[in-house]
Amino acid sequence: MRGIGKRFGATEALAAVDLSVASGEIHALLGQNGAGKSTLMKILSGALVPDAGSIELDGQPYRPRNPLEGRRAGVAMIYQELSLVPHLSVAENVFLGVEPTRRGLLDRVLMRQRTREVLAELGSPDVDPDARVDALPIAGRQIVEIARALAAGCRVLVLDEPTSSLPRPDADRLFATMRRLAGQGQAIVYITHFLEEALAAGDRYSVLRDGRLVESGATAGVPPERIVTAMVGRAGSEAYPRSPRQAGEALLAIDNLAGLTRPNDASLTVHRGEVVGIFGLVGSGRTELIRAIFGLDPVLRGDVRVMGLGEAAPTARWRSGAGMVSEDRKGEGLAVGLSVADNLMLTAFGPWVTAAGQRAASGPVIGELGIRLADPLQPVGQLSGGNQQKVAFGRLLHHDVDLLLLDEPTRGIDVASKAAIYRTIDRLVTRADRPCGVLIVGSYLPELLGICDRIAVMRRGTLAPPVGAAETSEHALLLAASGGGN
Amino acid sequence: GGGARKDAGKLRIAVIPKGTTHEFWRAVHAGAIKAGEELGVTIEWKGPLQENDREEQIKVIENFVTRGVSGIALAPLDHAALVQPVANATRANIPVVIFDSDLKSDDYVSFVATDNFKGGALAGEALAQALGGKGNLILLRYAVGSASTTNREEGFLAAVAKYPGLKVVSSNQYAGVTTETGFQASENLLAAHKTATGLSVDGIFCANESSTFGMLRALVDGGYAGKVHFIGFDASPKFVAAIKAGQMDGMVLQNPVNMGYLAVKTLVQHLRGQPVDKRIDTGATLVTKANLGDPAVAGLVSPALAP
C-alpha cells in the first residue's frame, strides 16, 4: 500500500501511509484509538475506497471497490465491529457470500462439515454449526468471525482486534493458527491493543499515529516502552496507578444470587474504596451476573442489595447511585445516533436541556478521559471505537455514581487511554469525599491484577469467594477459572 | 340476523347495498324492511366492509350464496366485476334482482333503479334555465369508476351541451370518496376560478351526496353561497336547509325507499312464480325551493330510515 490517504469530512483519518506485508509474515498494526488502523485495513479489504494512493497485491495493481472484489482477490478481513448476520446459522455465516451449491441448491452438508472442521481447529468444537448466531455470546460470535476468514481461504488475512473478547486459551490457539497459515505463505495483518501479544505473535510491526505511519520494524527484541512512545508521541506513564486504599461501608451485597440460566450461585460484597474484579472464562456468566445486579435480567433466587436497595430496575439503580457500563457497546452501550453529550448525560438530565448547558456539563468528562472529538454535540457514532467506549465509561463520571459496575470497560481502548481510565478509577475509589466502590469484569489478567484489590473467579455460573489481588497470580486465577484442568 | 334458519319455510332475502354509511342506503334498507314485513320474508342486510370495495362486495355475495339464501337483491359496485358472482348465484338457483346500478349481464331477474342519466340531465336543464342558457359551469365528479355517478355526470354534460352559451370550464376534477377530500377539491376548484369580484363560474353540479356536501361547505366557507347556481344530487337535511336559505338551487332526488321496496317485492314475486318486468324505473325528482312543500317531495326529502 502506498501513499494511502482518506478523509471523513473534516477528519483526516489517513495521510500518505505506506505499508508492505510479505507473504508468510505476521504483521502487527499498532496505534492509539482513532489512529486510523481500521480505516487503513478497510481500504485494503475494499470496504472503503481511498482518496489517494495505490495498492499492489502480488505485484499486480489492486483496486477493490467493494468487499466482494477484495474477497475475490484473496483478501479476507475480520472487522472490529462484529459483522455477523444474527438471523442466520453459524455455518451460514461462515459461508456467507461464498456458499457452495449443488445443482443450484445450497450444499448444506458441505457447509456444516467444513464449519465443524474450522471450529475444531480454533478449539471450539462445541459451537453448533446450526445454532443461530444471535443465540451466541459475544465471544462465540468472535470465534465464528474468525472461522469465516479462515474458511474463505485467502492470501491476505486481516484481523482487526480479534482477541478483544477472547479468553487467553482461545487467543493462544488463534496465534497458533495464524502461525500455521503464515507458514503456508499467507500474509497476515493483525491489529491489537495488547502490546505483548503483538510483539510475541508478530514478525514485524507498524505504528500509526494521527493517520501517519510513524514507525515500522521487526518485533524481535523491541521493548514495549518504545512502541508506547511511538504511539503516543511521548514516554508512557505508569501502567497501573494505585493509591493507598481504605475499604469502607458495603455498597453492594449479593447472596446466593441466581438468574434464569446464569449465574447459578453468586455471593459477593463490594465496599467503598475498593476495586473488586471478576475473572472467568467466556460463557461463565459474568455478564449475566452484572446484568442481574443492575436489574436488566430477572433474578431467580437469592438476595441483591445495591446501595441498600433490593431488586430494582435500572432507573432506580442509577437514582440510588450505581452505574453500569455494558460490554456490548453498539447493542446497548450507546445510542449511536445521539450526540456525545446526550450519551454522557443520558442518566441524569435536568428537566430542561440546552446546547450551552450540554457543552458545559460534558466538558470536564471529555477532558478527563481525553475523548477525541470535534464537538460534544457530534453524533457519538462518528467517533472511533475506542473513543466511543470512553463515552460509555464517561457517563458514570458525569452521573457521579458511588458504585461502578464495569463489564470489560477497556475493550478496544489503546494503552494511553486505558491508563486514563485506570487513573480515573483509582481517583474515584480513593477520593476523600464519598470514595467509590468498583466491580469490574475482565478477561485480561494483568489488568485485573493491576487495578483490583480483590478478585473473584466465576466458573460455570458459580462465583468463588474473592481473594486479595496481592495473594494470587495469573496462573492461580486461570487454574481456578478453567477448573484446574478437569 | 338472529335465529335465521329457525323459522323454516320463510323466504330469506339478502339485500346488498354498495355501502352502509350513506343515508341513501339506510332509506333503501327501510324500503326493504317495509317490503319484508308486508310480504312476510326475512331481510338480511349486508354491505361491503369498505365502501367502494368491489372485491369485498363479491365476497359478501359469495358468502350469502354459500349460506344458501332464497334470493339476493344487489346494488352492484361495478357493472362488470359483479357479473360472475351473480352468474354463480343464479347457477346455485338463487335468483338475483339488481337495483340502483346496472350490471352488464342478463343473468338477473329484474333491474330496479333510477335512470341516472335522466337524473343528471334534469340537473343540467335546471341549471341552464336558471342561467338563461349562458354562463360558465363546473362539474365536480365523484370518484373514478363509479357507474351510477358517471351516468349522472354524462347526463348533465349531455343536457348542457345543447346550450351553446353554456361552457363547462372544469369537468376533470374528482371529489374522491370521503367528505374531506370532496371539501378540499371544491376549495381548490373555487380558488382556481376566483376573480377580484367573486367567481368566474355561474353554475355548479355535483353528482352524489358526499361531493355535494363538500362543495356546499366550500361555497359557504368562501362566502360564495347564493352567488352561484348550485345543484346537487341525493338528500341530506343540510341540503334542505341550504335550499331554504337560497344557497342551493336544488337537488336531484332518487326514491331510495321505493327502490328498496320494489327490489325486494320484485324478487319475492319472482320467487313465488309471478312474472316480473325486466326493467323497473323508480324515478328521479328535482327538488327546489318551489316544490319543497309538496307532500310527495317531503317523503323523498326525509325518507324513512332503517334503525
Place this chain on the structure above:
Amino acid sequence: MRRNLVTLMALLGAFLLFAILVHSETGDFGFVSGPNLELILRQTAIVGTAALGMTLIIAAGGIDLSAGAVIALSTVVLAAALSAGLSPLAAAILGVLAGAAAGALNGILVTVLGVVPFIVTLGTMLALRGVAKGLAHEQKIDAPMTWVNSALAALKPEDRWMLFPPGVWLTVVLAVLVGVTLNYTRFGRHLLAVGSNEAAARLAGVQVGRVKRRVYLLGGALVGVAGVFQFARLSVGDPTVATGLELDIIAAVVIGGASLAGGEGWVLGSLLGALIMTVIRAGGSQLGWSNWVQEIVTGAIIVTAVAIDRIRHRRHG
C-alpha cells in the same frame, strides 16, 4: 436547523413553481394571494397537527397507522357530544380525549404485549374505525354549527386582523410546545434515546415503557386535536373520514427529515412537509391537472424530497 432549512427550500421551490405555472395559465398571481395562502394553511392544519404527534412517535422509534381512524373517531365523539347538548368546549375536549385514549391504548399494547408498533396500530386502525362506525350507527352524525366550526373556516372580513383562522394559530402554538418538548426537555431526550437505541436507553435508566406510553398518549392527543379540526371543517361526525390519511401524515414527517428508524424528528420540518403536500395538491388542482397526474406528481415529490435530503445527509454526515 440545517435540516429544516432544506425542507423550507423545497417548500419555497414547490410554491414558486406553482405560482409561476398558475400565472402563465391565468395571467394573475392568484396562487400567491392572501386568500390562497390562507386556504393552503387551512387545508394543512389537520395533517400538520397530526404530524406533530406522529413526529414524537416516529422519533421514539414507533409508528402510528391508526391516526386516520383516530381522527374519524374524534369527529364522531365530538359530534355525538354536541348533539347530546354538551357545550362546544366540552365536546371539543372530549374529542381530544378520545384521541388521547386511543393513543394510550396503542401505548399500552406496544409496551405490554411487546408487539411492534406497525402491527399494533394496524390492528387499532381497523378496530378504532370499527368503534367509530359503531358509535355513529354506521352513518354521519349531524351536529349544530357552533364556534368550533369557525376554527378553520375562511376568515370573515371583520376578523381579518387575525391574519389566519384560530385553528392555524393553534397549530403554530402546538408546534412550538412540541418543539420545546422534543428539544429542550428531559422527556424529549429520553424519547430520542429510546428511538435511537432502546436497549441502551434502558441500561441508562430511562423508563422505556413509560416514555413510550407517554409518547403515544401525547401523539394520540395531538391526533385528537386534528380530529377536532376535521370536525370543524366538515361540521359532521363522519366515521369514514380521513381514510388513508395516516400515510399523508407519515409522509409529512419523513419529508420533514425524520428517520423511520427513530432517534430523530424535526417539528418544523414535519409542518413544512405537510405544507409541501398541500401546495402540490392545491396547485395541481388549481391548474386543472387530472387527478392521476396529481397523484403521480405527489408520489414523485415524496420520493424526491426524501432522496435529496438523504444525499445531502450522506455528504455532510
Place this chain on the structure above:
Amino acid sequence: MRRNLVTLMALLGAFLLFAILVHSETGDFGFVSGPNLELILRQTAIVGTAALGMTLIIAAGGIDLSAGAVIALSTVVLAAALSAGLSPLAAAILGVLAGAAAGALNGILVTVLGVVPFIVTLGTMLALRGVAKGLAHEQKIDAPMTWVNSALAALKPEDRWMLFPPGVWLTVVLAVLVGVTLNYTRFGRHLLAVGSNEAAARLAGVQVGRVKRRVYLLGGALVGVAGVFQFARLSVGDPTVATGLELDIIAAVVIGGASLAGGEGWVLGSLLGALIMTVIRAGGSQLGWSNWVQEIVTGAIIVTAVAIDRIRHRRHG
C-alpha cells in the same frame, strides 16, 4: 417449522370457533362444508399470492406499500391488452410483467436513491395508482370474458375433480417455489443476510444492491400474479381496486411470523396468515355481524395473533 405450527394452530382455532358459532346460529355445518372451504381458498388467493412476494421483501428488510396499487395497475394492463385483442395468455403475462416492472422500479429507487423502502413505496403507491388511472382514462376497462376469468371462479360441476380452482393450485405451486428459493438457494441466504444485517452482509461480499433489486423484482412479479387473480375475479381492469390491500398483505406476512425488522420470513406462515384473515371475514360475514363489529374483531385478532407469537418467541428465546 415450529413457527408455522403456531400459525396453523391459530388458523385451526379461528376456523373451529366460527364453525361452532355458525352451527349454533344456523344448526348446520355450513362453515366446514366443501363449498365454503373452496370459497375461503378462492378469497385468499389474491392476498396469499401477494403475501408470497411481500414475504421475500420483508425478509430482506424491506416493505412494499405499493402492492395494492400494483395489483390495480396489473388488472388495468391486462384488461387493456385483452381489449386490444391480445390472447388471454399474452395479456396475463403482460399483467405479471407490469407487476415486475413496478417491483423493478421500487428496487432501483430503494438502492440507487438510498431512501427507506417505506417512503419509496409510499411514493410509488401514489404514483403507480396515478399511472393505472391514467392508463385507464379514469375509468374501468371492460374486457371480454376469457378462460383467465375462471382461474378463481367457483368450480363448475364438471371440473369438480380439480378439487380447487386452478388459481388456488397456482398459488400453492408459487408458494413451494418461493419457499425453496428462500430456504435452499444462495439467493435466499443472501436475501436473509441483507434483511438481518445489511452492513455485515455487504462486508461479507454480498452484493446488497443487486440482491435488493432482485427481491423487489420478484416480489413485484408475484404481486403482478395477484393482480391477474384480481382481474380474474372482477373481469375488469380497475384502477381503484385493492386500495389499502397492502396492509392486509403485510398483516398476513407478520401474522405468519415474519419480523418487520427483516431477517426472517415464513412462506407457509404467510399463507396461513392470509387464510386467518379470510376466515375471520368470511365467518363474521356469514354470522351476520355488523361491519363495524367485524372490523373490531379483525383488528383485535391481528394484534393478538402477533402478541401470542411474540410471547412464545420470548420464552423460547
